[in-house]
Amino acid sequence: MQKYSVFSLIKNALSNHKNWDLAWKDPTPKKEYDVVIIGGGGHGLATAYYLAKEHNITNVAIIEKGWIGGGNVGRNTTIIRSNYMHDDNALFSEFGMDLWRRMSQDLNYNVMFSPRGIINLAHSDAQMNTYARRGNSMRLNGIDAVLLNREEVKEIIPMADFSENVRFPIFGGLMQPSAGTARHDAVAWGYARQADDMGVDIIQNCEVIGFDVSAGKINGVRTSRGDIKAKKIGLCVAGSTNILAEKLNMTLPIETHLLQACVSEPVKPVLDKVVTFGAGHFYISQSDKGEMVMGGDLDGYNSYAQRGNLPTLQHVLTEGIAMMPFLSKLKMLRTWGGIMDMSMDGSPIIDKTHIEGLYLNCGWCYGGFKATPASGWTFAHTIAQDRVHELNSGYSLNRFNTGHLLDEKGLGTKTWIS
Amino acid sequence: MRSQNEFSYGGDASIKRPELGKDVSDKDWDNFVYNRKSLRGKHWELWQHVSGCRQWIKVERDTSTHEIFNTLKANEEISL
């Protein structure tokens, strides 16, 4: 494989960029694979990469209904963090942070991971205490966290509303300095390029029609491009989980919802941190291009439409201006929606299933992007070893039966309330 | 026609609560509390007119187009 570097860039420039290799090939599916990963999003691509890299399993196909990286990895707000309260979530995410920190070098693809820090604003002492509980938990788990008072927050983000004319004054905030952002598309492409190089077949425009299951064992998958046999199949389809589960006669603790996001027109650097609002649900960061990247609440009802409604966006932006009044004068350039697999406790599922050889990776809610490397790594382990890794042992499917729930927000089963 | 802002969502309307006082298997109980089909296409769901008459209603809506086909009062049964 061509190694990307400033030298390869110069060399190719001098030959008019005519000699760049394919980042990934476009093979026709083989009849049989050791492992088929369904879903060419970030998690699916990462899973295939780690199957090949960590477990030497390379007879692998990723099958994708549309184009790779077109799911939530291509439509998120690029936030990467491990500021969780529950141990299972925190340790899993912090493992992922390590993978993020060296991803560009590992993949030889600049994913532009920027540890610019995230601040969760607090608007009351009670909220400061809630954040203290989370931050102390992080620190005891070896994750960086700092509790900021009002003055400290003001120093870092003076454009937030510190005026008198504010409904919910800022009391302080919880900061994870090592959290940040990355270039979302590059993550998908970087994993795809390396997986392809190690022998993984990336098969786009290939839709799953059904499964071949007999005697409690998976044998293969039927697709729009023919039947494909497989010893093991991993499901990594985020917002389409419910649709494929139905084809497997499974009903999962998951609902499908729409999350909108939007960007403003680009402006010169003004906000260096990722910031979340504490008196509502709004988050913002500024991209390298200068656009303010903003998101908030779900649209609030089951949805597969990748188009959202304006009242939700209005509500989200209202909180945006409440937090940072200067946003008022910026213009909203682009909006989009992503389809979320909302689990019933807000935490994901990476587990085996009652069908032998079928593995499940879903329930990421709106936290899927940051989990891409850790999810791929642990899912690859679960598939390769046919047992869960300690890191994803808390993400079992049967926790909903046993009561070992991982509810970060305490909202329970009303998945549409975010 | 009322604005969507006046309503709040209540989830899958086809889920039936097991009767109080009756034995329920683990599986049935988990299906009631946690498991959802949440399919693409027609979906019967609950909405409450919270900023209005406070009635719960059942609405049949397409989850991919948001087209609304049918509405029922709270005490009317869905016929599938």
Next chain:
Amino acid sequence: MTQSFRLESGGLINRDKKISFKFNGKNYFGFEGDTLASALIANGVHLIGRSFKYHRPRGFFGAGVDEPYAIVQLYRNGETEPNIKATEQELFEGLEAKSVNCWPSVNFDVGAINNLLKIFLPAGFYYKTFMWPKSFWYKIYEPFIRKAAGLGTASIKHDKERYEHKYEYCDLLITGSGPSGLASAYSAAKNGAKVILAEDKSRFGGTLLTSEVNIGNQSGKEWADSIISELKEMPNVTVKNRSQVFGYYDHNMLVMSERISDHLPKTKKFHPKQRLWYIRAKEVLISSGSIERPIVFGNNDTPGVMLSSAAKEYLKVYGVLVGKKPLVFTNNDSGYETAIEFKKNGIDPIILDTRKEPQSEIIEEAKNMNINIKNSYVVVAAKGYKKVKSADIAKISDDKEKLGSIENIECDCICVSGFWTPTIHLASQSGNKTKFNKDIDAFVPGISKQNEKTLGAANGIYTLEETLKDSFEKGNLLSKKITNNENKVSFPNVVEKKSAVHDKFWCVPLPKGKNYKRFLDFQNDVAVSDIEIALKEGYRSIEHVKRYTTLGMATDQGKTSNLNGLQLVSKIENKVVPAVGHTTFRPPYSPISIGAIVGREVGKHSKPTRKSPMHSWHEKNNAVFVDAGVWLRPRYYKQGKENLFEASKREAKNVRTNVGVCDVTTLGKIDIKGPDAAELLNRVYTNAWLKLPVGKARYGVMLREDGIVLDDGTTTRISENHYHMTTTTAQAANVLSHLEYYLQLVWPELNVNVVSTTEQWAGAAIAGPKSRDLLQKLFPNSDVSNEGLPFMGYLEGDLFGVKARIFRISFSGELAYEVNVESDNGNFMWEKIIEFGQEFKIQPYGTEALSTLRIEMGHVAGSELDGRTIPYDNSLEGLLSKKKDFIGKRSLTREAFTAEDRQKIVGVVPLDKKTSIPEGSHLVKDSNAPLPNPKLGYISASCWSVEHDNPFSLAILKDGKNMIGEKLFVMSPLKNKVIPVQIVSSHYVDPKGERVRS
């Protein structure tokens, strides 16, 4: 400066009104009716800014919303706004604007070094480098890239402007006031339909303002003027200029942004800057016209290269010449119209037509005017850096692959026409699956999903006669469906020149040995070579191409670039254009102020503020308030120089020794009536309710179906079939919905009504050993003795003529009562309590003292009932009825919920009895254990126990039941604290509960 490019006469501007403005610090003049763009061009200014990536010079490309280049920083009335399109900004007296994306100046821009390095910066270059050393991306490379990007500068000052929202219903919403919009609006209005006609620009008429046509013996403009003035007079018609319909949402809801004050030097008093209209339309007619397509050639981004329709608009609307030596480069007849217009004004244009021998009326006219026309000719490259100085042109072979010898001709502008792209954004947003029309090489609307029809050029119809016919008819038909009227409008006689077929040509090949950048996306600097690289590297889906190269992702959202990008991909991939497919159109059509989207809910009004009827008393008595959801509650009443800690300790102590009064109005209150009310309570609460006597209250806990505690509170039986329920402040709305859910959907057979009465009652909690004595004074006619009103008893009393409800309930753990009166009498009640309480040393207490009192009593509240705990965790398992079923009971059998070492609430006291324990700390066995250090539990609430005069906390602790007496460590790494503690019972004061019964 003189307006050297302004014609002596002509245009629709008001030459009597001179307007002065500043650009990059220099003073200029324009006229009323100019845009900033037309005024700058009139003054010969063509260098406006620098491009995003290579910092190449940028001028003007269009004359309206499709403008990719002319983006400026605007200064208006002491405020500044980034990213204003000069082509849209109307000129006003005192306007100031500056170039963006350049440093130190637009003339000399250091960033332009990127232009010299451009061969090393192809599409995706940053994915391939800046990776070494590891930490350099965030610290070195990225900050540099961030600074270079971003166009304008955001002011971080608060926006003082006002934005409003308006809700409107109509029969027909018509988007655009060109020929199709006017005709359909007119015929629909004549049928009596309620019509809204929206025009994005300041002038109505669209292309009628610039085309040489004749309708009913009037010029296009005269006809447009007459129709508009007639429409304006009709009561059933709303006509709005400066109003863009930017979003088409579900159920025919469209959103329009009206720019009310942006064209004025400052917003008038009480006027909004912009107004957002939510319009629910029965039918929508999309008459948004089309946008001219560029032809791609070398250096086609040089200032002076612009759309030919824009050049015509500057001439006809503004009386401005975009150049004095124009070259018109066209593949269709539109370019001829521009050339003719130049010629009429004494300028000699040269037309390069890619077609071999086109023939039409317009071409004939041009020939008759002796315009120099070169057929089968193309512009190979524009020459000149900051402005076009000449053009390399060449003959092109019939197959359009080979160029003849290059000639250079002098020119100062190149007006390009590559035919027209229908503006299908709204149709696509509505869910219409668009289809590709080969005849016009563009997408047009297909089958409608909602009640929407597209007319005229937006539908790919480019002749005026057909457009008007279709539009009159559609307006008539759709309105007839709604109004049942039939007032046919007679169709006017239309005179227009017939056009020849356009040439399917859009990109000039590179001459041998030349490496000109041929731009597709002018703002993001995406060139043909970038798309070629993307495809070569396997980024083949149009979405991959777009994301890898950033094609169409600039602030113009690809209005002039998307289709040419598609053509290029389809050519290289050897696919037809529809097989490549276009990316989805989403709102907004063009960028919309976030302020306008949000409206009036800003600052203090971003969320409602709820205040109790006693609020002003609290204010007068130095209350310091705290937000409790949207409520404001007194946190403490400041005396002298007291701080929170001192004040709350004083207030709590006074409750324990004398008597205190606390405003509890914010507690949720639900009135429950009906013969089955007891049955309802019995089902939703975990404990038994069927035998509660009239005049008695009971504490209860409600669960969610998953077994987690939803809320707690007391409910009182007022009479046989009448109950009064209280909830926590936070859960009031959820509990009401919860009850309504079960009553309406699960148990419709229960005859019960519930209604929120939170706002109907004002509440005061009177607590402390002297509370009974005070109560007796307040209600001299009631028997409030321990026998007359025992613990959990209820009485109705007369508070000096005001009806009151008296509940003997206690959150503080002291002898306590809660008095409710109708809200209007709340202040009266409060003042009476204070007045009569003086002799018992009464003090008001706030939420902080309330917390202290409940914490040391071990009473749970929101920090324990955090949506993650079951009754056992809160030591509420005694309230779980074994005899009956209730909501959530089935879930309590789950393995984790019944585990031997299940978490449970405990009390925590520091060993030194001095060190306060921060809330949110965790409990560990070994404070020096390596990380991750296993956590046994967390501190949910802390106070200074006024009873014991030492710190006391509540904690939810693993195996809490067996931990009493254990010594552990409290750790708060955030505050650098490690505190050795002892675990005690959560009931730190009066564990037997004697006081409340005393």
